[in-house]
Amino acid sequence: MDPALVKYNNMMVNRHKYFRWTGRTARITLAYMVAFPAFMGYLAFTTDVSDIYGIKRMVLTNLQGKWNMRGKRRGDTIVEF
Template sequence: MGGLQHYRMSMDPAIQKLGTMTTNRHKYFRWTPRTARITFMYAVFVPAVFAFMAYQTDGKYDMRAKRKGDLVSEY
């Protein structure tokens, strides 16, 4: 059948601009106090908190072979 090709969508300029911006984001990145703070939080602070919690509770809980009424914590 002839006529329009209905499977094609018209390109939205806003979606094209968003795609271009996402693709080229590394070209326009700058270290600012805000980005440095966010990077520090995700790269250093959050893993340090999880590591501290893991070391504090290491060996404290035993989940294997527990029966009804047994305590989960070892000390």
């Protein structure tokens, strides 16, 4: 077997032993665990118009945002303009 592949495999298996929190790893973790989900939640919340606001059904179609975050089928886009 190729020694480079063996070395790569050993590195992958033992990666958790050599992990250190650095500024870079902290920023990446923050981005993937906090910033991205918060951004997606904000996007979904701001573009969602529901019956909670007491708006009639006719007006709802005019107030819906640019993106429709509700269930889609394969091939459908989220853009609604």
